Amino acid sequence: MWTYKSEVLETSVKWFKDSASAGDLDHLDDLINSRANEGWEFVTHSYMPNVIATRSAILVTFRKEK
Structure with a gap:
């Protein structure tokens, strides 16, 4: 069984390509390295563009065995 944790990391500017x-x-x-030191394993990430703002974000998901 796994416990999952997701975090939003804002980018400094909107990324193009x-x-x-x-x-x-x-x-x-x-x-990623900080969470790995805490026992979390990196699972996936997803770029979340924001078409109106000057910044966007990355959703990062980790998991740890219960």
């Missing part, structure tokens, strides 16, 4: 900034990628890596 594959134009993620190095800072945004560093933040994503930091989040």
Whole structure:
């Protein structure tokens, strides 16, 4: 049995195509590594564009065995 945890990581600017900034990628890596140190396993991520705002977000999901 697994426990799942999802977090929203906001991007610094709206991404167009594959134009993620190095800072945004560093933040994503930091989040994944931080949760791994807490025993969470990275499962999946999804980019959530926001067509009206200047920022978007990434939904990141982790799991941990109960």
